[in-house]
Amino acid sequence: MFYRVEPHLLTVGLEQDLDLATAPAVRAALDTLLDRYPDRDVRLDLDAVSFLDSTGLGVVLGRYRRLAASGRTLHLVGVRPAVAAVLTVAGVRQIMTWDPAVLNDGRKRGGVADDGGQLV
Amino acid sequence: MTEANSFSLDVASHPDNVGLARLAVAALAAGAPFGVPDLEEIRVAVSEAVTNAVQHGYGGRRDGRVRIEATLSQDRLKVVVSDQGRGIEDVALARQAAAGEGERLGLGILFMETFMDHVVVESHPGQGTRVVMEKRVPVAALAADGD
Ligand SMILES: Nc1ncnc2c1ncn2[C@@H]1O[C@H](COP(=O)(O)OP(=O)(O)OP(=O)(O)O)[C@@H](O)[C@H]1O
Ligand SMILES: [Mg+2]
Numbered sequence: 001m002f003y004r005v006e007p008h009l010l011t012v013g014l015e016q017d018l019d020l021a022t023a024p025a026v027r028a029a030l031d032t033l034l035d036r037y038p039d040r041d042v043r044l045d046l047d048a049v050s051f052l053d054s055t056g057l058g059v060v061l062g063r064y065r066r067l068a069a070s071g072r073t074l075h076l077v078g079v080r081p082a083v084a085a086v087l088t089v090a091g092v093r094q095i096m097t098w099d100p101a102v103l104n105d106g107r108k109r110g111g112v113a114d115d116g117g118q119l120v
Numbered sequence: 121m122t123e124a125n126s127f128s129l130d131v132a133s134h135p136d137n138v139g140l141a142r143l144a145v146a147a148l149a150a151g152a153p154f155g156v157p158d159l160e161e162i163r164v165a166v167s168e169a170v171t172n173a174v175q176h177g178y179g180g181r182r183d184g185r186v187r188i189e190a191t192l193s194q195d196r197l198k199v200v201v202s203d204q205g206r207g208i209e210d211v212a213l214a215r216q217a218a219a220g221e222g223e224r225l226g227l228g229i230l231f232m233e234t235f236m237d238h239v240v241v242e243s244h245p246g247q248g249t250r251v252v253m254e255k256r257v258p259v260a261a262l263a264a265d266g267d
Contacts, residue, residue, distance in 0.1 A: 020175065021136045054224075054227040055171055058222075062223040081157065085161065086164060089235075
């Protein structure tokens with residue numbers, strides 16, 4: 001996991017797949033950062049997350065709820081097609097914004113439509 | 121043409137084995153002309169079924185057994201995930217997406233149903249649960265593969 005602190009923004013990058021095995025440690029590490037840097041909106045970088053299931057989504061949405069309770073926002077970036085498929089089925093777009101993963105040359109990673117949410 | 125292939129894995133109800141099951145089933149499925157998004161969907165469905173066995177079937181205990189049987193035939197992948205855990209009182213109720221305990225979202229079975237073509241959940245309270253999932257190989261891919 002990496003993070004970057006700016007005046008009004010905390011960026012956190014996850015670097016492992018999010019499932020039952022990894023969820024507890026990721027949840028704890030995220031909460032530590034969220035508490036240590038209050039009053040900042042959060043950008044969660046999922047570019048290195050190639051897999052997320054409902055347990056992983058529970059961690060993300062749980063953080064969203066914690067942040068929303070104190071008026072902070074959570075924005076997802078680096079969302080890969082496999083992760084986007086899960087977010088889409090769960091209806092996450094109705095409550096949270098996200099941007100698709102991009103390749104080094106600026107193109108989106110394969111399979112993501114222009115709205116970033118749907119597999120093609 | 122893809123020849124029938126199968127495996128049966130018997131694993132401890134340990135969280136790390138969710139990833140193992142995913143990997144094994146995806147590797148088997150890669151023997152058929154599934155697309156990359158299909159394989160991702162299969163991974164999610166397997167992850168959900170095994171996670172439920174560990175979390176709900178055995179209540180997080182790591183000494184239960186979870187069986188993952190996967191069969192790849194010419195036109196479909198079939199995956200059976202079974203446990204001998206606590207079972208489900210009311211399967212119809214469990215299948216309705218509703219928030220689970222804590223941060224559980226109640227989406228696991230919905231993901232299985234969305235990402236696979238056919239899902240059957242059988243359960244006997246006190247005896248265990250068996251989830252049977254099937255995904256068809258895309259017809260266009262089958263036609264292209266037909267030599
Ligand atoms: N193998 C199982 N053994 C016992 N109960 C199960 C099993 N699988 C599912 N259930 C029951 O069915 C319910 C619905 O499962 P589902 O996977 O849809 O949601 P969840 O596990 O509660 O939440 P999520 O999957 O989003 O983390 C569970 O809450 C649990 O009560
Ligand atoms: Mg579940």
